[in-house]
Amino acid sequence: MSNSKSIPADSPPLSPVSPPPASPAPGSPTRTIRVEALARVEGEGALHLEMKDGRCEAARLEIYEPPRFFEAFLRGRDFREVPDLTARICGICPVAYQMGACHALEKAIGISRQIDPPIRALRNVIYCGEWIASHVLHMFMLHLPDYLGYESVLTMAADHGDVVKQALRLKKLGNALVALVAGRAVHPVGVCVGGFHRAPDAAPAAALGAEALAAAEEMAGLVEFLAEKLTFPRLDADYEFVALCPNNEYPMNLGPIRSNKGMKVEQEEFASVIEERQVPHSTALQALVRGRGAYMVGPLARLNLNAQRLHPRAGEVLSRVCAKIGQELPWRNNYLSILARGIETVHALALAGDILSAYQPPARSAVPVEPREGIGAHATEAPRGICWHQYRTKADGSIQSARIIPPTSQNQACIEDDLRELAPLLSALTDEDAALRCEHLIRNYDPCISCSVHFLKFSRRVSS
Amino acid sequence: MSTPPPASRGGPSPGSRPASLPPHPGTVKPILLAACGNLLAGDDAFGPWVLRAVEALWPPEAAIRRDVEIVDLSIAPAGLLDYLPERFGLVLIDAVQGDMGREALVDTSCAEMDTLVLESPHSSHGMGLAWQLRLAGQLSLMPRHARLIALPIAGARVGGRVSAGALELVPAAARLAARWCHAYAALWQTRQGVATAV
Numbered sequence: 001m002s003n004s005k006s007i008p009a010d011s012p013p014l015s016p017v018s019p020p021p022a023s024p025a026p027g028s029p030t031r032t033i034r035v036e037a038l039a040r041v042e043g044e045g046a047l048h049l050e051m052k053d054g055r056c057e058a059a060r061l062e063i064y065e066p067p068r069f070f071e072a073f074l075r076g077r078d079f080r081e082v083p084d085l086t087a088r089i090c091g092i093c094p095v096a097y098q099m100g101a102c103h104a105l106e107k108a109i110g111i112s113r114q115i116d117p118p119i120r121a122l123r124n125v126i127y128c129g130e131w132i133a134s135h136v137l138h139m140f141m142l143h144l145p146d147y148l149g150y151e152s153v154l155t156m157a158a159d160h161g162d163v164v165k166q167a168l169r170l171k172k173l174g175n176a177l178v179a180l181v182a183g184r185a186v187h188p189v190g191v192c193v194g195g196f197h198r199a200p201d202a203a204p205a206a207a208l209g210a211e212a213l214a215a216a217e218e219m220a221g222l223v224e225f226l227a228e229k230l231t232f233p234r235l236d237a238d239y240e241f242v243a244l245c246p247n248n249e250y251p252m253n254l255g256p257i258r259s260n261k262g263m264k265v266e267q268e269e270f271a272s273v274i275e276e277r278q279v280p281h282s283t284a285l286q287a288l289v290r291g292r293g294a295y296m297v298g299p300l301a302r303l304n305l306n307a308q309r310l311h312p313r314a315g316e317v318l319s320r321v322c323a324k325i326g327q328e329l330p331w332r333n334n335y336l337s338i339l340a341r342g343i344e345t346v347h348a349l350a351l352a353g354d355i356l357s358a359y360q361p362p363a364r365s366a367v368p369v370e371p372r373e374g375i376g377a378h379a380t381e382a383p384r385g386i387c388w389h390q391y392r393t394k395a396d397g398s399i400q401s402a403r404i405i406p407p408t409s410q411n412q413a414c415i416e417d418d419l420r421e422l423a424p425l426l427s428a429l430t431d432e433d434a435a436l437r438c439e440h441l442i443r444n445y446d447p448c449i450s451c452s453v454h455f456l457k458f459s460r461r462v463s464s
Numbered sequence: 465m466s467t468p469p470p471a472s473r474g475g476p477s478p479g480s481r482p483a484s485l486p487p488h489p490g491t492v493k494p495i496l497l498a499a500c501g502n503l504l505a506g507d508d509a510f511g512p513w514v515l516r517a518v519e520a521l522w523p524p525e526a527a528i529r530r531d532v533e534i535v536d537l538s539i540a541p542a543g544l545l546d547y548l549p550e551r552f553g554l555v556l557i558d559a560v561q562g563d564m565g566r567e568a569l570v571d572t573s574c575a576e577m578d579t580l581v582l583e584s585p586h587s588s589h590g591m592g593l594a595w596q597l598r599l600a601g602q603l604s605l606m607p608r609h610a611r612l613i614a615l616p617i618a619g620a621r622v623g624g625r626v627s628a629g630a631l632e633l634v635p636a637a638a639r640l641a642a643r644w645c646h647a648y649a650a651l652w653q654t655r656q657g658v659a660t661a662v
Contacts, residue, residue: 068504088503088504088538088539090539091537091538091539091540091541091542091543092540092542094540137542141542152595153595153599154595154598154599154602157599157602157603158602161602161603164599164603165603165605168545168546168603168605171545171546172545172546175543175546185540185543185546186535186536186537186538186540186543187538187540
């Protein structure tokens with residue numbers, strides 16, 4: 001692993017309200033910290049940390065959620081069915097799986113250059129909706145209790161009910177944007193290869209656009225408030241940040257893939273610069289940059305690599321946030337990811353608002369598609385980072401092969417690196433406090449475990 | 465556990481409400497009928513299956529549809545909170561784990577929901593149903609009336625089909641859900657009538 005990190009020993013405690021001491025563990029030469037079921041993450045996973053004489057012997061993010069074999073059962077299906085099937089991979093980010101599939105399949109059947117600009121704009125709107133709903137859910141319901149020292153959003157809401165209500169309204173607006181463009185927020189049904197089954201009407205689009213612009217101001221205030229009030233544990237890590245980097249917009253649907261350490265590839269080449277490996281403790285494959293190791297995808301990576309392409313309103317918020325926390329980009333501290341998500345939410349609200357305010361229903365909502373033999377690969381930016389799809393189609397339009405690399409499987413190795421770095425600082429803490437610190441660190445990544453579970457193809461060499 | 469409301473208390477039967485009645489004030493239908501479950505995970509798909517059965521009970525022109533919004537939350541339980549504000553009644557259908565006694569189907573009031581649903585790993589992703597119901601209660605977003613209809617299951621395996629036993633209970637659960645929707649709609653109509661008279 002190439003990460004070299006330092007977490008100063010005087011890092012502020014994650015929680016101003018410490019839980020009562022648990023089992024007598026601090027100071028003992030050998031300790032194992034286990035969290036059997038991680039809370040406030042999407043999906044089911046566990047944490048296992050072993051320390052000896054203050055050194056980390058093992059750090060594992062154990063993903064035990066069973067694999068669901070999506071890539072296998074896509075084989076043989078008609079290419080037009082794929083967006084509806086991949087939407088079922090995740091309840092939080094179905095749009096990411098639909099967009100990745102559509103773009104990749106449009107390349108496979110040779111129509112990717114024919115997609116009309118209004119369709120591309122609607123794809124940005126629906127993606128904005130997903131970012132808003134997903135980011136706000138994670139920031140305010142799952143992650144913020146860590147910073148404020150609450151056990152959960154329930155206890156937090158008792159003291160900060162108005163903030164929670166405000167967040168719920170914003171989340172609902174994100175879902176409304178998805179429903180506007182694609183029929184419904186849960187597993188949208190309006191997305192198809194080539195565009196959308198129908199385009200939204202002008203009046204509801206304009207109404208929602210105005211609402212989004214107003215909400216961008218609301219969110220800007222919330223993000224600045226968080227920047228001012230929260231205490232962020234210190235961390236300075238030499239991460240490899242990987243994200244799409246389009247020329248003229250903040251990454252969402254398009255763009256080549258870049259990193260701060262020299263990765264520079266077109267979408268189709270991504271699988272050649274990373275490798276996926278299976279580890280015994282996880283049903284999700286772990287992705288690494290070939291020859292280098294762990295890398296990070298997600299809001300912090302996107303922001304560090306693309307800040308100049310933010311919507312101007314989000315750019316203003318970023319400047320003020322940097323001033324408030326006294327730290328310019330690049331941010332090499334993933335505890336700041338909550339702010340990156342907030343800034344991206346402002347961006348998504350303002351962008352959706354702009355597009356919908358000027359929206360007129362397009363002449364056609366989708367480009368006609370015909371089956372063709374081909375191969376196509378494409379990555380889009382899911383809320384949690386790069387989500388890469390590759391499909392091979394047969395002449396009759398059926399899927400010959402499918403491969404999906406979700407963001408959480410890419411972040412897994414990075415999470416385990418972070419845990420190894422954090423481990424020595426836990427020696428003085430009780431098991432309960434140490435586990436809380438580890439869980440907070442994992443939640444920085446907003447892991448979506450359900451999305452990431454995969455399984456390697458099993459092959460056996462038979463010698464006769 | 466409680467007895468389902470008798471059909472006679474269930475308000476107008478499907479299709480009996482005069483179409484000339486004005487729409488409800490605001491844009492939110494007073495009753496939410498929601499289900500949660502993974503279609504790809506065996507008996508965890510019970511909720512969505514019941515919703516389909518309710519849809520089949522109510523023809524598209526049924527008047528009850530004017531009062532009830534039907535939402536399949538699928539594997540996105542975190543969406544429930546979006547649908548709760550301004551509702552009068554909630555009927556929620558899910559699969560649950562735990563010792564539910566000898567009942568084949570759980571039909572319970574809002575007051576008992578937390579203990580039932582909180583135990584279910586199928587509702588635990590991010591912010592499960594129980595968390596949201598509690599949060600809704602804290603934030604005064606909870607509908608006045610709420611009901612959970614649930615199938616106790618031993619476990620759910622991804623890739624498994626819905627069991628024959630679960631499928632057998634789908635029609636009964638659908639009728640139960642429909643009755644609660646009618647009962648809440650009737651209560652709502654009564655309240656509206658009183659409000660109008662006043």
